[in-house]
Structure formats: C-alpha cells, structure tokens
Amino acid sequence: MVEFNAKKVAEVHQHLHSHLPSDSALRVKALETLLVEKGLINPESIDAWIEAYTEDIGPKRGAHIVAKAWCDPDFKQRLVQDAPSAIDELDYLGNATGHLKVIENTASVHNLVVCTLCSCYPFSILGIAPAWYKAEAYRSRAVRDPRGVLAEFGVQISDDIEVRVWDSTAELRYLVLPQRPSDTEALGEDELASLVTRNSMIGTDRELVKKDEVKV
Amino acid sequence: MVEFNAKKVAEVHQHLHSHLPSDSALRVKALETLLVEKGLINPESIDAWIEAYTEDIGPKRGAHIVAKAWCDPDFKQRLVQDAPSAIDELDYLGNATGHLKVIENTASVHNLVVCTLCSCYPFSILGIAPAWYKAEAYRSRAVRDPRGVLAEFGVQISDDIEVRVWDSTAELRYLVLPQRPSDTEALGEDELASLVTRNSMIGTDRELVKKDEVKV
Amino acid sequence: MDGIHDVGGKQGYGAIDVDEVDLYKTGKAFHHDWEAREWGISRCARTPDITIDWWRHCRELIAPVDYLSRPYFDTWAQTDFATYIDGGFFTLDEVCSGHSNSDNNPFDEVPPKPMSKADAVIADSQKAFRFDAVINDQPIFTIGDRVITNKHGHSGHTRLPQYARNCIGKIHALNGAHVFPDLSAQGKQTHQHLYSVVFETGELWPDTANKHDKVFLDLWESYLCAK
Amino acid sequence: MDGIHDVGGKQGYGAIDVDEVDLYKTGKAFHHDWEAREWGISRCARTPDITIDWWRHCRELIAPVDYLSRPYFDTWAQTDFATYIDGGFFTLDEVCSGHSNSDNNPFDEVPPKPMSKADAVIADSQKAFRFDAVINDQPIFTIGDRVITNKHGHSGHTRLPQYARNCIGKIHALNGAHVFPDLSAQGKQTHQHLYSVVFETGELWPDTANKHDKVFLDLWESYLCAK
Numbered sequence: 001m002v003e004f005n006a007k008k009v010a011e012v013h014q015h016l017h018s019h020l021p022s023d024s025a026l027r028v029k030a031l032e033t034l035l036v037e038k039g040l041i042n043p044e045s046i047d048a049w050i051e052a053y054t055e056d057i058g059p060k061r062g063a064h065i066v067a068k069a070w071c072d073p074d075f076k077q078r079l080v081q082d083a084p085s086a087i088d089e090l091d092y093l094g095n096a097t098g099h100l101k102v103i104e105n106t107a108s109v110h111n112l113v114v115c116t117l118c119s120c121y122p123f124s125i126l127g128i129a130p131a132w133y134k135a136e137a138y139r140s141r142a143v144r145d146p147r148g149v150l151a152e153f154g155v156q157i158s159d160d161i162e163v164r165v166w167d168s169t170a171e172l173r174y175l176v177l178p179q180r181p182s183d184t185e186a187l188g189e190d191e192l193a194s195l196v197t198r199n200s201m202i203g204t205d206r207e208l209v210k211k212d213e214v215k216v
Numbered sequence: 217m218v219e220f221n222a223k224k225v226a227e228v229h230q231h232l233h234s235h236l237p238s239d240s241a242l243r244v245k246a247l248e249t250l251l252v253e254k255g256l257i258n259p260e261s262i263d264a265w266i267e268a269y270t271e272d273i274g275p276k277r278g279a280h281i282v283a284k285a286w287c288d289p290d291f292k293q294r295l296v297q298d299a300p301s302a303i304d305e306l307d308y309l310g311n312a313t314g315h316l317k318v319i320e321n322t323a324s325v326h327n328l329v330v331c332t333l334c335s336c337y338p339f340s341i342l343g344i345a346p347a348w349y350k351a352e353a354y355r356s357r358a359v360r361d362p363r364g365v366l367a368e369f370g371v372q373i374s375d376d377i378e379v380r381v382w383d384s385t386a387e388l389r390y391l392v393l394p395q396r397p398s399d400t401e402a403l404g405e406d407e408l409a410s411l412v413t414r415n416s417m418i419g420t421d422r423e424l425v426k427k428d429e430v431k432v
Numbered sequence: 433m434d435g436i437h438d439v440g441g442k443q444g445y446g447a448i449d450v451d452e453v454d455l456y457k458t459g460k461a462f463h464h465d466w467e468a469r470e471w472g473i474s475r476c477a478r479t480p481d482i483t484i485d486w487w488r489h490c491r492e493l494i495a496p497v498d499y500l501s502r503p504y505f506d507t508w509a510q511t512d513f514a515t516y517i518d519g520g521f522f523t524l525d526e527v528c529s530g531h532s533n534s535d536n537n538p539f540d541e542v543p544p545k546p547m548s549k550a551d552a553v554i555a556d557s558q559k560a561f562r563f564d565a566v567i568n569d570q571p572i573f574t575i576g577d578r579v580i581t582n583k584h585g586h587s588g589h590t591r592l593p594q595y596a597r598n599c600i601g602k603i604h605a606l607n608g609a610h611v612f613p614d615l616s617a618q619g620k621q622t623h624q625h626l627y628s629v630v631f632e633t634g635e636l637w638p639d640t641a642n643k644h645d646k647v648f649l650d651l652w653e654s655y656l657c658a659k
Numbered sequence: 660m661d662g663i664h665d666v667g668g669k670q671g672y673g674a675i676d677v678d679e680v681d682l683y684k685t686g687k688a689f690h691h692d693w694e695a696r697e698w699g700i701s702r703c704a705r706t707p708d709i710t711i712d713w714w715r716h717c718r719e720l721i722a723p724v725d726y727l728s729r730p731y732f733d734t735w736a737q738t739d740f741a742t743y744i745d746g747g748f749f750t751l752d753e754v755c756s757g758h759s760n761s762d763n764n765p766f767d768e769v770p771p772k773p774m775s776k777a778d779a780v781i782a783d784s785q786k787a788f789r790f791d792a793v794i795n796d797q798p799i800f801t802i803g804d805r806v807i808t809n810k811h812g813h814s815g816h817t818r819l820p821q822y823a824r825n826c827i828g829k830i831h832a833l834n835g836a837h838v839f840p841d842l843s844a845q846g847k848q849t850h851q852h853l854y855s856v857v858f859e860t861g862e863l864w865p866d867t868a869n870k871h872d873k874v875f876l877d878l879w880e881s882y883l884c885a886k
Contacts, residue, residue, distance in 0.1 A: 001481060001519065002481040002486065002515075002518060002519040002520075002619060003518050003519070003520075004486055004518075004617070004618050004619045005518060006489060006490075006493060006587075006588065008518060009489075009490050009493050009514050009515075009517075009518050010493045010671070010673070012513075012517050012524065013493055013494050013495055013510065013514055014495065014673065015524055015528075016510055016513055016514065016527070017495055017498055019524075019527065019528045020510070020513070020527070024464070024466050024502070024503050024505070024509070025464070025465070027466075027506060027509050027510070028466040028467075028469050028470045028473070028505075028506075029466070029469070030527070030530045031470070031473060031509050031512055031513060032469055032473055033530060034522055034526060034527065034531070034532060035473065035477060037531060037532035038521065038522075038532050039542070039543035039544075040477060040521065040544075041473065041476055041477050041478075041544065042543060042544045042545065042547070044546035044547065045476040045544065045546055045547040045551075045552070046469060046472030046473055046475075046476060047472065048472075048476075048546070048547040048548055048549045048551060048552040049471065049472040049476055049547070049552045050461075050462075050468040050469070050471065050472045051549040051552070052549050052552035052553045052556060053461050053471065054459070054460060054461040054462075054468075055549070056549070056553050057553065057556060058456045058461060059454075059456050060456070084560065088560075091557065093557055093560045094556040094557040094558075094559055095556050095560070096559075098560040098561050098562045098563070099562065099564070099607070099610075114440075116438070116439055116440030116441075116593050116595070117437060117438060117440070117488075117591060117593055118437065118488055118491065119504065123556075124556055124559075124560070127456060128455075128461045128462060128471065130452055130454065130455075131449065131463065131504065132448050132449045132450065132452050134504040135445075135448070135449065135504075136439045136442075136445040136500065136723070137445040137446050137447060137449075138448050139439045139440065140439040140440060140441060140442045140443070140445045141445070141448070143440045143441055143595060143647050144440070144441040144595070144636075144637055144640070145640070145641075146633075146645060147641065147645070149448065152448050152450050153448070153450050154450070159642065162644065162645060162646065163642065163645040163646070164645070164646045164647075164648060165645070165646070165647045165648065166648045167440065167593070167647060167648065167649045167650075168650070169591045169592070169593065169649045169650045169651065170563075170591060170610060170613075170626055170650035170651075170652075171484075171561075171563040171610060171611075172607060172626075172628070172650050197454070198454050198456065199454075204450075217708060217747060218708040218709055218742075218745060218746045218747075218846060219745050219746070219747075220713055220745075220844070220845050220846045221745060222716060222720060222814075222815065224745060225716075225717050225720050225741045225744075225745050226444070226446070226720045228741045228744050228745065228751065229721050229722055229737065230446060230722065231751055231755075232737055232740055233722055233725055235751075235754065235755045236737070236740070236754070240691070240730050240732070240733040241691070241692070241693035243693075243733060243736050244693040244696050244697045244732075244733075244736045245696070246754070246757045247697070247700060247739055247740060248696055248700055249757060249758065250743075250749055250753060250757070250758070250759060251700065251704060253758060253759035254748065254749075254759050255770035255771075256705055256748065256770075257700065257703055257704050257770075257771065258771045258772065258773045258774070260774065261699070261703040261771065261773055261774040261778075261779070262696060262699030262700055262702075262703060263699065264699075264703075264774040264775055264776045264778060264779040265698065265702040265703055265774070265779045266688075266689075266696070266698065267776040267779070268776050268779035268783060269688050269698060270686070270687060270689075270695075271776070272776070272780050273780065273783060274683045274688060275681075275683050276683070300787065304787075307784065309784055309787045310783040310784040310785075310786055311702075311783050311786040311787070312786075313787055314787040314788050314789045314790070315789065315790065315791070315834070315837075330667075332665070332667030332668075332822070333664060333665060333667070333715075333818060333820055334664065334715055334718065339783075340783055340784070340786075340787065343683060343688055344682075344689060346679055346681065346682075347676065347679055347690065347731065348675050348676045348677065348679050350731045351672075351675070351676065351731075352496070352666045352669075352727065353672040353673050353674060353675045354675050355666045355667065356666040356667060356668060356669045356670070356672045357672070357675070359667045359668055359822060359863070360667070360668040360670075360822070360860075360863075360864055360867070361867070361868075362860075362872060363869060363872070365675065368674065368675050369675070369677050370677070375869065378872060378873065379869065379872040379873070380872070380873045380874075380875060381873070381874045381875065382875045383667065383823075383874060383875065383876045383877075384877070385818045385819070385820065385876045385877045385878065386790075386834075386840075386853055386877035386878075386879075387711075387788075387790040387837060387838075388834060388853075388855070388877050413681070414681050414683065415681075420677075433671065434668060434669050434670045435670050435671045436671055441661060442661050442662070442663070443660050443661045443662050443814060444660065444662045444663055444719070444720060444722065444723055444726075445722075445723060446722060493671060494671075495671065495673060496671055496672060496727055497724060497728045499671075500723055500724045500727070501724045501728065583825070584864070584865050586866050587670060587866060598810070598825055637811070638811050639811075639813050639814060
C-alpha cells in the first residue's frame with residue numbers, strides 16, 4: 001500500500017538519479033517493461049492512448065468550443081456559466097476538465113493562463129501542452145512580468161488593456177476565449193475554428209486573423 | 217569600462233554555456249590563457265598564490281588564534297572586542313577578515329556560520345572553504361534546521377543549549393571560538409592548536425578532544 | 433515545501449522558446465516517441481490509493497538539478513518509479529535491474545485487456561474527475577472580501593506559492609469545497625472551501641510596470657485570513 | 660534578484676557531504692588543480708572598477724541549472740569571463756576562440772611582474788579591505804530595537820534573503836556604515852548603517868523544532884523598518 005513517505009521518496013529519487021539510465025527513452029522503456037512484466041499495464045493500451053491524444057483529443061477540440069461560442073450566444077452563455085456541462089454537450093469533457101472555467105478576452109481585458117507549481121493544463125480540450133508551457137522560463141515569468149512574456153510571443157498589449165493572469169493552483173482549469181476576428185461574419189463554425197490558435201486559448205496569442213490576411 | 221549591465225551579462229552567460237568547454241579544467245585554462253595573452257596576469261603569480269594558500273594561509277592560522285585565546289585572556293578579550301586588530305598582531309589579517317567577528321561557544325550557546333547567498337568565508341584565517349560549505353545542501357538547511365545539520369555532522373545539541381546561526385549577508389565574517397577541551401591545562405599553545413578542527417571554527421563541530429582520547 | 437518547483441516570480445530562467453512548433457499543426461502531439469510512451473503509461477496504469485497530490489509531491493521531491501535539467505515527461509517517469517516503489521509495486525532492485533523479480537502480481541485479476549483508440553477516448557471522458565463535495569461548514573468568505581494569505585508554508589505539499597504568501601487580495605469567486613491538497617498528499621481526504629482570489633500585481637511585485645494588472649489564484653480557506 | 664542563489668531555507672537539496680576530507684590535514688588546499696588555478700587567477704587578476712557586489716551579481720545571473728550543477732570554482736571562472744566581457748577586456752569572440760584577437764593591452768603598463776609566495780602572503784594581508792565609512796547620518800536604530808524587514812526585494816543584487824523578508828527581529832549590534840550592496844552592484848558607492856539583526860527561528864519557520872534558537876543576519880538600514 002502507498003506509504004505517503006516523503007523522506008523515503010526523496011531518498012528513492014537519489015537512488016534513481018544514480019541507477020536509472022541517463023537517456024530519457026531508456027528510462028521510459030524500463031518503466032514500461034516493469035509495468036508489463038508486473039501485469040499492471042497492457043502495451044497495446046499505451047498505443048491506444050497515444051493515438052487518442054494525437055488524432056482525436058487536442059487543441060482542435062478547444063478551437064471548436066471557441067468557434068461554437070462565437071456563433072451560438074446561448075452556448076457561449078452556458079460555457080461561461082458552467083463550462084464542464086457545456087463542453088460535455090460536445091463530448092469533450094474529460095481528463096482535467098471536470099472543473100473547467102472559460103475566461104473571456106474583451107477589448108479591455110486580456111487573459112493569460114499558467115501553472116507556476118507544476119504544469120496543470122486542460123488536457124481533454126487542448127491535448128498535450130507545449131514544452132514552453134511546462135518550462136521554468138514561462139512558469140516563473142508569467143505571473144511577474146506577463147506583458148514582457150506576451151511581448152516575447154509578439155503580442156503587444158496597450159496600457160489601457162488589463163492583463164489577468166490565472167495561476168492554476170487548484171483543480172480548476174482555464175480556457176481563454178479569444179475575441180472573434182473582425183470581418184468573419186460570413187464564416188461557418190469549421191472555418192472559424194481553423195482560425196483559433198492553440199496559444200490564443202492559453203493567452204499567449206491575442207489577435208486572431210482571417211486565413212487570407214497576413215499577420216503583421 | 218565596466219557597464220554593470222545585468223541584462224547583457226545574463227545573455228553572456230547563455231553564450232558561455234553554449235561555447236565554453238564543458239570540462240572545468242579546460243574552462244579555467246581558457247581563462248588563464250586569455251588573461252596571460254592580454255598581459256593582465258602573470259602565470260607565476262598564480263603559482264605563488266596557490267602555494268600561499270596551501271602552505272601558509274589556512275585553518276592552522278584559525279587554530280592558532282583559538283589556542284592563543286584559550287591561553288591568553290587579554291588576547292581573547294581583544295579578539296572578541298576587535299577581531300581584525302587582534303589577528304593583525306599575529307599577521308593573520310587579510311583577505312575577507314577586515315570586518316571579522318569572533319563568536320564564542322559556551323556551555324549554553326553553540327554558534328554555526330553559513331552564507332546562504334553565496335559562500336562568504338574568512339579566507340585569511342581559514343583558507344579555502346570545504347566543498348560542503350559552498351554546497352546548496354548546507355547553505356539551505358543551516359538556517360532552517362541547524363540542529364538537523366549538526367546531527368548530520370555527528371554533533372548532538374541538547375535542548376537547553378541555544379543554537380545561534382550567523383548568515384554572512386554582509387562583509388562581516390565570523391569565526392567560532394570553540395570551548396577549550398577539558399583536561400588540557402598542561403598543554404601549550406601549539407599542542408592546543410592541534411586539537412582545533414576546521415569544522416569547530418565554522419560550528420559544525422563542537423566538542424574538541426585531547427589527541428589521546430578516542431572521540432565517541 | 434519550499435522546493436525548486438515553486439518557480440512563480442523567480443528570476444534568471446531566461447527566454448521562453450516562443451518558436452516551438454505547434455506539433456498538432458503537423459499531425460503530431462509529441463516531440464519524441466518516449467514522451468508519447470510516458471503519456472500513455474500515465475493514462476492507463478492502475479495505481480490504486482495514489483492521490484494526484486501525493487504524485488505531485490513526489491515530483492517536487494526530485495533533486496533540484498534533475499528537476500530543472502531533465503525533460504518534462506522524463507520527470508513524470510521518475511515520479512512514477514518513485515510512487516510505484518513507495519506503493520510497494522516495485523522494489524528498488526527491480527528498477528535497477530530493469531526486470532520484475534517475482535511472479536507476484538499485486539492484483540488478483542488477470543492483466544488488463546488491450547484498449548482500442550476508441551476505448552481510450554471514452555476512458556478519457558470518464559477521467560473528468562471532480563474534486564468537490566458538499567460539506568457542512570459554510571464558507572467563511574464571500575465575494576469582494578479582503579483576505580491576506582498565510583505568511584508561511586510547511587515542509588509538505590501545499591498549493592500556496594511562495595510569491596503569493598502574506599499578500600492581500602480579494603475574493604473573486606467561490607468554487608465550493610474541494611479536496612484539500614496538503615492533507616490529500618498524505619492520503620487523508622478532507623474538503624475545504626476553495627476560492628478564486630485576485631491580487632493586484634503591485635501587491636505581489638512593487639517594481640512591476642503595470643500595478644493594476646491582476647493575478648488570480650485558486651486558494652483553500654485555510655490559506656486565507658480576513659484582512 | 661529572486662534568483663537560484665538565494666537558497667536559505669529552500670528544501671530538497673538533500674544530504675550534506677559530511678565525510679569530505681579536510682584537505683588541509685593532508686597538506687593540500689584544493690581537490691583539483693584547476694580549482695587552484697582559478698583561485699590563483701581570482702587573487703592576482705587586475706580588474707579595475709569591478710565591485711565585489713557586481714561580481715556577486717554576475718555569479719547570480721548564471722543560468723539556474725549551471726549554477727546548481729557546475730562545480731563551485733567553475734562558476735567563479737564563468738563569472739570572471741562574464742565580468743571581463745562586460746568590462747570590455749575580452750570579447751565573446753575571443754572567449755570562444757580561446758585567444759586574444761589583438762595586441763591591445765587595456766593597461767598602459769607592461770605585464771605584471773611575477774610574484775613569489777612571500778609576495779602573495781604579503782599581498783593577502785593587504786586585501787583586508789574595509790567597507791565601512793563615517794557618514795553624517797546617525798543610525799536610526801539602536802540595540803534592542805524591534806524591526807521588521809522589507810517584504811519585497813527587487814530585480815537587482817540585494818543581500819536581504821527571501822527567507823528573512825517581512826520578518827520581525829531585534830537589533831543585536833551596530834556595525835557602522837558599510838557600502839550598500841544594492842547600489843554598489845550598479846557601480847554606485849554609497850554607505851548605509853549596517854546592523855546585525857537577530858531573529859528567533861520560530862519567526863522564520865513556524866514549524867521548526869526549537870523556536871528559540873536564533874538566526875543572525877547583517878542587514879542595511881534601508882532593509883529595515885521600526886516595528
């Protein structure tokens with residue numbers, strides 16, 4: 001049974017540091033081998049999960065949610081009030097989105113999401129997080145210098161726009177609802193979804209543009 | 217001229233990380249080569265400083281100070297009141313001891329010295345610091361769990377003894393004056409000095425013993 | 433735990449890799465195959481009794497240099513090893529040798545059946561865990577209340593970051609009562625009211641450029657006092 | 660700077676190498692020859708205008724993984740490279756190539772004459788630098804005064820560690836006015852009264868075993884307020 005023994009685990013990490021292979025691929029291979037030998041895991045199921053998160057579950061789900069919210073005011077209202085129920089309508093409720101919150105960008109507000117303590121992320125609607133989201137550079141700076149971080153991503157935020165940073169310290173997860181790009185009244189949900197960048201749903205992108213426009 | 221440009225230096229460190237050889241010996245060799253080629257340094261002088269800190273300047277100076285303080289109450293008084301002047305009598309005043317303080321262990325007080333922000337050390341009387349003194353394990357724990365640190369060094373401190381930790385955050389430097397071992401009335405200064413361990417002058421050793429006694 | 437993981441506001445970590453390719457645009461989700469394997473392992477391994485908070489704490493306990501220098505999913509694998517050892521599923525000897533030393537299956541059942549991609553997609557939807565519960569205690573604070581966060585953490589797992597300690601904020605939202613991570617990391621399930629608390633950046637960093645930008649944190653009731 | 664160097668009270672750094680041999684007992688001072696070379700270089704290099712605080716700040720600016728994983732004197736060498744580049748003595752190209760690109764000696768004089776060991780011992784005694792000065796301002800605090808430390812640091816070099824911020828202590832000693840490191844690291848020499856301040860460990864770490872043990876820090880006047 002689990003001992004919850006932090007002192008022991010710290011020592012175990014020292015042993016692992018010395019005895020595990022240094023190469024990450026070999027480490028993970030060793031983990032898989034042991035789990036399979038112990039009958040704790042079926043390797044085909046690992047394949048299935050990889051395929052699921054490569055082909056089905058990913059930021060296109062998030063983009064669909066955003067586009068639908070742009071097109072359907074009732075859905076948007078449900079989304080902002082109770083995001084888990086709203087995304088469940090699309091069968092997108094899942095891993096790490098049981099307490100999802102949707103935060104809306106406006107002309108006067110920009111939202112940015114981070115997890116300073118680990119790298120919490122709304123997996124079932126955005127898939128695997130980008131490496132920068134999990135790196136110390138982003139995690140350390142997003143809460144202290146969000147405008148500097150945004151500038152590094154090429155996003156200039158004027159002084160009259162309020163920046164709101166959301167540090168995911170609990171089991172709540174955040175999806176930024178970016179502003180609908182101008183001049184897109186004629187587009188349908190699918191076309192709109194194709195304009196939604198992953199970064200815009202984290203908050204490191206702001207001004208979305210129509211496909212035929214060149215972003216300056 | 218020196219620019220005091222922190223942003224630039226942070227970037228320089230990134231370049232150095234990428235371009236300097238990984239091997240420490242090669243890095244230092246590269247530094248020496250450039251300094252010599254620029255005429256900023258004479259390699260024979262490097263040898264001289266190494267010899268000085270190997271043969272002349274080191275913890276035997278500190279031990280001499282301690283032994284003299286045990287034997288000479290007037291010297292001890294001067295040492296506690298104005299340590300730089302007192303050690304200057306022995307020609308030990310030097311690098312990093314211009315603002316030396318001597319802190320005395322008693323039956324009811326134990327002193328421990330650390331530098332949490334870098335690794336400040338009274339070079340001219342203790343020489344080169346041990347590696348553990350400069351390592352994060354010691355620096356992080358000495359101020360938070362001094363008794364745990366002392367226990368790790370084999371020093372048990374009873375609850376009625378007050379532990380005082382000195383974090384060298386300024387240019388003051390600290391030398392612990394350990395208690396004279398019992399049963400040493402017959403010993404002279406040189407014999408006494410040989411009983412003084414380096415760790416006892418940092419505070420990670422407490423009970424000094426006569427040479428013929430086996431330490432439990 | 434005042435550990436290396438608590439990086440919010442820490443300085444010196446350099447530039448962000450803003451040029452990283454959005455892999456999903458190229459039809460991929462992972463930079464390396466081993467990352468994909470680790471992700472899959474983490475999704476389908478059966479680890480009874482492990483709480484998410486205990487797993488997070490085990491990751492925080494990785495030595496600082498390893499925590500900072502090893503790739504992200506590599507630290508997941510190391511955390512898995514550690515939790516399996518702590519849970520009695522693996523011995524350290526088995527990990528070092530790379531093979532199981534016994535036929536002892538810790539489960540009575542037969543090894544799990546293989547899943548298809550469709551099974552995985554369905555299983556993912558069943559992982560929409562909720563951490564809230566109805567408790568008898570009424571929330572102490574209400575929206576708009578001024579609060580001050582605790583000055584100190586403790587040696588165990590906690591979710592009040594160092595940068596937001598002893599800071600004054602305002603209750604932005606009530607989120608019901610959620611599992612309290614500090615005790616969950618010790619295997620004890622209790623619930624406390626969870627608040628979204630808003631801080632002006634000027635309160636957190638006096639030398640910030642835009643003092644009226646906001647930082648929101650989700651904080652449990654015992655992290656807060658009325659101010 | 661809330662940098663990686665500020666390790667006081669941080670957790671997870673593991674065991675201390677208490678079995679390290681006391682090298683001086685074996686007639687040596689250094690574990691490796693290159694450490695000795697770096698020490699010698701640091702003793703006799705001529706680096707006008709560099710302040711100790713600027714040099715320390717340059718060491719703090721080393722990337723966290725390098726700071727934690729490279730040997731101590733190796734980080735001295737890297738800091739030397741950085742300060743020589745910042746000071747215009749080396750170019751980055753020269754450092755990368757390992758050789759001087761020009762005959763330009765930044766000094767007008769001829770290269771320094773060699774020193775003997777005896778010269779070095781005498782020179783060391785001349786390095787008993789003092790950092791204090793007489794200033795017009797009287798000290799604000801006197802022995803026994805209760806003070807509270809600043810809640811915040813800043814992005815530059817400072818010598819108020821994170822663990823001792825916003826903590827109540829007592830003035831233990833006055834040490835005269837000393838060069839103020841925060842400005843000295845920017846090349847500006849000013850002096851402030853420097854106090855030794857004593858804190859009960861219970862004030863710093865509420866979960867400590869012996870709350871009445873003491874921690875002493877040497878802190879400048881502008882780090883402190885009356886309490």
